[in-house]
Amino acid sequence: MQQAIDAYLDEVMAHAALSRSDAARVRxxxxxxxxxxxxEAGANQLEFxxxxxxxxxxxxxxxxxxxxxxxxxxxxxxxxKRRAKRTLIGIGVCVLILLGVRSTLAEAFLVAGxxxxxxxxxGSRCLVYKLASNFSAGDIIxxxxxxxxxxxxxxxxxxxDRQGNLVVTRNGRAPFxxxxxxxxxxxxxxxx
Amino acid sequence: xxxxxxxxxxDGRTQFLKGCARTLVLQLLSEEPMYGYExxxxxxxxxxxxxxxxxxxxxxxxxxxxxxxLIRVAREEEAPGSGRKRRYYQVTPAGRxxxxxxxxxxxxxxxxxxxxxxx
Numbered sequence: 050m051q052q053a054i055d056a057y058l059d060e061v062m063a064h065a066a067l068s069r070s071d072a073a074r075v076r077x078x079x080x081x082x083x084x085x086x087x088x089e090a091g092a093n094q095l096e097f098x099x100x101x102x103x104x105x106x107x108x109x110x111x112x113x114x115x116x117x118x119x120x121x122x123x124x125x126x127x128x129x130k131r132r133a134k135r136t137l138i139g140i141g142v143c144v145l146i147l148l149g150v151r152s153t154l155a156e157a158f159l160v161a162g163x164x165x166x167x168x169x170x171x172g173s174r175c176l177v178y179k180l181a182s183n184f185s186a187g188d189i190i191x192x193x194x195x196x197x198x199x200x201x202x203x204x205x206x207x208x209x210d211r212q213g214n215l216v217v218t219r220n221g222r223a224p225f226x227x228x229x230x231x232x233x234x235x236x237x238x239x240x241x
Numbered sequence: 242x243x244x245x246x247x248x249x250x251x252d253g254r255t256q257f258l259k260g261c262a263r264t265l266v267l268q269l270l271s272e273e274p275m276y277g278y279e280x281x282x283x284x285x286x287x288x289x290x291x292x293x294x295x296x297x298x299x300x301x302x303x304x305x306x307x308x309x310x311l312i313r314v315a316r317e318e319e320a321p322g323s324g325r326k327r328r329y330y331q332v333t334p335a336g337r338x339x340x341x342x343x344x345x346x347x348x349x350x351x352x353x354x355x356x357x358x359x360x
């Protein structure tokens with residue numbers, strides 16, 4: 050009897066194509082129903098084919114039942130539930146990759162001041178390459194100013210010494226030195 | 242020809258019964274929580290066999306009502322002796338409102354039928 054119920058429900062569930070949790074629940078519920086029906090009919094000793102026929106007689110064609118359950122559970126909802134785990138993992142991986150890129154390779158900045166205008170005017174965005182180590186005169190860099198290390202400012206490179214420290218300028222300021230450790234990177238893309 | 246007519250009549254009856262099943266299931270579950278097999282037996286018994294729905298209709302209907310939040314699983318209990326789980330469904334407040342609407346529709350239809358048919 051159990052084999053017949055399993056065979057029938059395998060076909061139903063194949064056509065229902067539910068999420069794993071819904072499938073387990075629906076299968077358990079239908080199985081309980083068929084067991085109770087067969088127990089009540091005293092069908093414990095039935096041959097496989099007879100028990101299978103009783104299942105089909107009670108619930109109808111396995112394919113039709115599976116498709117009806119699929120529709121009643123909601124195709125969109127089922128699709129989302131089936132894909133939820135994969136989608137969440139995908140989003141998580143993307144976030145980790147973005148965080149990794151942001152902390153090691155490149156970071157985007159919004160230009161809030163006019164320190165390097167008109168090359169990069171206020172309101173434009175720029176992408177800073179954080180692995181840059183050699184700079185040329187005229188490069189625009191992002192750096193953490195000593196007085197406010199929590200923020201980043203932009204400046205134009207004038208020269209670089211042997212230790213990697215930079216002499217830079219900003220509008221309205223005399224040339225000053227940026228320590229190598231305070232350099233974020235070189236601007237390599239902008240939306241000006 | 243007669244065969245086609247009879248099949249057509251059977252299809253019409255099946256569709257009509259299916260249409261009624263939603264209201265009947267809500268009614269039974271509004272009286273007390275029941276699990277699937279119990280519900281199918283109660284429906285057949287109380288309707289004297291007229292609404293002995295194919296169970297292939299019952300479970301999709303239950304899942305549809307559940308996904309529309311008209312019924313919900315009230316509790317799960319193990320079946321005595323077997324250890325298999327039974328899921329008891331009950332009507333939600335939205336389901337009660339749906340039931341009331343269904344009953345009103347049914348009364349209107351029954352009244353109209355009686356008026357026309359003179360029964």
